[in-house]
Amino acid sequence: MFARKNRAEKTADEAWEHLSHAWSAAGESAGRAGERVSSVTDEALARAGAAADALAGRRPARPWGLIAIVALAGLAAGWAVASAARAALERQAEEEEAELAETAVVVTPTYDDH
Known part of the structure; x- marks a missing residue:
């Protein structure tokens, strides 16, 4: 002691x-x-x-100014990542839709005259 x-x-x-x-x-x-x-x-x-x-x-x-700057930078980075992810998902959905349109089989009914 x-x-x-x-x-x-x-x-x-x-x-x-x-x-x-x-x-x-x-x-x-x-x-x-x-x-x-x-x-x-x-x-x-x-x-x-x-x-x-x-x-x-x-x-x-506590350095509140520095904490606020880091928080704002984090928000900006999060927004940028979310925007990029949203754009990528939209692009992927458009590509899938275009692929489905290209490979779609259109069935047209035929009428046989009997």
């Missing part, structure tokens, strides 16, 4: 060190860049925020 606590404390300490380093790196980058915030600073701040959230026990937010 103590080993788990020590491992958890060690992990928390390492995470805190990473968080502190990320915050200081972000601060230094922001100080050097002045008004402009570079993508490196944004990444450092995002990582530091994620580390702080993880230490606080908060789960990361």
Whole structure:
């Protein structure tokens, strides 16, 4: 039981060190860049925020925008596949109908005069 606590404390300490380093790196980058915030600073701040959230026990937010895009792409792909399948079935039905028309035997009644 103590080993788990020590491992958890060690992990928390390492995470805190990473968080502190990320915050200081972000601060230094922001100080050097002045008004402009570079993508490196944004990444450092995002990582530091994620580390702080993880230490606080908060789960990361779901990427709803990405989920919506994937869902729309799935719907579009499903619609395309369904349309292609429907067209193939219609083509097959037309071919079968044409084949039946070609091979059909027309029986005409004959009237014998007796």
